[in-house]
Amino acid sequence: MSHSPVHSMPATATAQGGSNVRALVIITILFFMWGMLTSLNDVLIPHLKSVYTLTYVQAMLVQFCFFGAYFVVSLPAGGLVRRIGYQRGAVAGLVIASTGCALFYPAASSGYGLFLLALFVLASGITILQVAANPFVTLIGDPRTASSRLNLTQAFNSLGTTVGPLFGGLLILGGVALVSEAELAAMTEVERAAHRAAEVATVQTPYLMLAGALLLLAVVFAFARLPRVEHAAAASGPDSGPSLLSRRNLVLGAVAIFLYVGAEVSIGSFLVSFLSEPDVAGLDHATAANYVAYYWGLAMVGRFLGFAVMRKVSPGLVLGISAGGAILLILFTLLGSGRAVMWAILAVGLFNSIMFPTIFSIALHGLGARTGQGSGVLCMAIVGGAVVPFAQGYLADNVGLQPSFVVPMLCYGFILYFGLRYARVFLGDPARP
Known part of the structure; x- marks a missing residue:
């Protein structure tokens, strides 16, 4: 992760x-x-x-x-x-x-x-x-x-x-x-x-x-x-240039990081309990934990595939397609039952793979000497991993565990928008997205 x-x-x-x-x-x-x-x-x-x-x-x-x-x-x-x-x-x-x-x-x-x-x-x-x-x-x-x-x-x-x-x-x-x-x-x-x-x-x-x-x-x-690594003088003071909040790609990227980390962590947090549900796979907790490894393992595989694909396709488009794939898999998870649902939610890990580094790169694109400050903003957005699971937990307690997966699905909806918004931007371009 x-x-x-x-x-x-x-x-x-x-x-x-x-x-x-x-x-x-x-x-x-x-x-x-x-x-x-x-x-x-x-x-x-x-x-x-x-x-x-x-x-x-x-x-x-x-x-x-x-x-x-x-x-x-x-x-x-x-x-x-x-x-x-x-x-x-x-x-x-x-x-x-x-x-x-x-x-x-x-x-x-x-x-x-x-x-x-x-x-x-x-x-x-x-x-x-x-x-x-x-x-x-x-x-x-x-x-x-x-x-x-x-x-x-x-x-x-x-x-x-x-x-x-x-x-x-x-x-x-x-x-x-x-x-x-x-x-x-x-x-x-x-x-x-x-x-x-x-x-x-x-x-x-x-x-x-x-x-x-x-x-x-x-x-x-x-x-x-x-x-030995020595620090050089900062290229730009903290207050130089326009406000970071005026950079729309950074602001939207911070929201996307918040929601992505929240969705990824939330799904992983509920997997053992979900795979233990009688209508899903009925596994005991120890066996279900072994299947969780597929969720993270597919993310590892996806990183290598994404590296190859993004040499030819814009990162924003790959991000949008990945978010769309995650949404479809979670929709099937919400509506289906049995082991097919188990494999659908585990397969979300494959689509998660390229999301974090791709969002990070698009959000920092064009910041120049203020990239460090922008990076700090994005790092704080990782707190989504603390907040989004709470929202899914509330739904799981009050509506049911399976319907609660609508929370990460909505998170991926914003990531789909973010990816498609910058689908025509290649990170090598000097133009600001």
Whole structure:
């Protein structure tokens, strides 16, 4: 799930080719790790919902705390990285993310509130990490190949989002024997409490493993001999030129980012519960988590296809077609039943693949020296991942889970408009869209 706050901070890099390759290998592992941690939420949500008997809206607090961190931490993270540098910024992000994972251990015996705090701390670390790592990738080698390097690392981010649900399904959802409602009702209060404690404790070992892995990466990153990247003077002051709000492509792009991230995260958040519905696939949660990997895996495949297609077709047109495909699949999901509906909602992942980077690129087109400021605006719009799932959760609680998918469908409706509006704009054109 590559929602990467790239704050453009002009800089220069000095290094030998060997150290560049070593740096790229280490950073690629970071991209994989934060992709995995982000998609683990799709497994964590149904698990905590079951353990604490939450409504869908209450369960969506997981995404609210996680993606709310992007909104709160993104701009301060940019200032931190400017002060301490890219390498130390990445180390700080890793240590904070590791702390968030470690907090899952006491949260298992303290309640839902500490889980939410742990998720906010974890996401804060990931936000700092992304603010440091994304521009670092573009600056550690030949500028002409910066895009290909970032695409490579983003592909491993997608691999992480694909592996995350498999990891969580095996170690979290598969960690306790399934108990039917009848068996649960027949238990004494003491037995039910013991079963609930065993269920919630399944998160401890996986997240402690992740905490250890992140801490090890922090140590490796801290002592690695990486290329030195130095900041250059800003090309333009913060108040120079017309207001950013006068750039319609940026304003509409920020709305599109908000709705896209919201739709993508919302669908992923409800997949395990939806695939467990008797009228859909009737899967147990552990099995359903394995199918969630298809949702993210198709997004990874779509990135490679999109890269090839957009060499010949305007990005806006590809975006519009992708949004139209997502709308048709969700419409089928709303009206159909059975396993066909399951595959339809999973296939939305394929159409999601090119949306975030394409919206980002169109929104920043023509900003010149103010691209960094525009990027910051778009990064804050990622808070859609905290807000839109709440709207779907409210509908799921009051109307039903299947009808609630109308919320992401409406989000894709705006993205369809945005894509078609700029369908004739090629990003290589100097003209402002």
